[in-house]
Amino acid sequence: xxxxxxLLCLLVGSALADDRIVKIFQLANRPAEATVEMVRPLLSPxxxxxxxxxxxxxxxxxxxEVMAKIETLLxxxxxxxxxxxxxxxxxxxxxxxxxxxxxxxxxxxNRIRVTGNAGxxxxxxxxx
Numbered sequence: 001x002x003x004x005x006x007l008l009c010l011l012v013g014s015a016l017a018d019d020r021i022v023k024i025f026q027l028a029n030r031p032a033e034a035t036v037e038m039v040r041p042l043l044s045p046x047x048x049x050x051x052x053x054x055x056x057x058x059x060x061x062x063x064x065e066v067m068a069k070i071e072t073l074l075x076x077x078x079x080x081x082x083x084x085x086x087x088x089x090x091x092x093x094x095x096x097x098x099x100x101x102x103x104x105x106x107x108x109x110n111r112i113r114v115t116g117n118a119g120x121x122x123x124x125x126x127x128x
Contacts, residue, residue, distance in 0.1 A: 020046060023067055025058040029080050032056045038077065042069050084112075 027035060032051035035058060039049045047062030060070055084107065106113050 018046070019063055020061050021064055021067060022059065022061045023070075024052075025060065025070075025074055027056050027058065027074070027078050030078050032058050035074070035077070038073065039070055042066060042073065 031053070033053050036049050036051045039058065039060065043049060043060075044062055044066050047060070047066055049061075050059045051057075052059060058074075060067065062070070106115075
């Protein structure tokens with residue numbers, strides 16, 4: 001923890017030497033460590049970005065112009081994952097069989113998988 005505070009102080013101190021500023025971004029829906037790689041291409045040659053993984057924050061040092069671009073990027077990508085609700089209706093099946101059907105639905109990204117006694121069906125979703 002002391003090392004992180006020291007690093008932050010060094011960042012702030014060096015930012016005072018020119019027009020760079022330091023900003024800490026709290027991420028709500030994306031891991032800070034993975035977001036660093038998305039922010040890095042936007043940085044100026046003097047800019048830096050560091051992930052504080054324990055608190056899920058990004059510490060960024062750069063010019064105000066670059067910081068505005070980073071704020072825009074983060075507002076676009078730090079969004080909650082879309083929620084999917086699936087309703088299944090089984091017509092012509094007795095209530096006893098219906099309760100024992102054992103249907104399972106899982107998904108990751110745009111992939112969805114439905115499993116059950118009849119087999120496995122997989123598909124890919126697309127957004128409109």
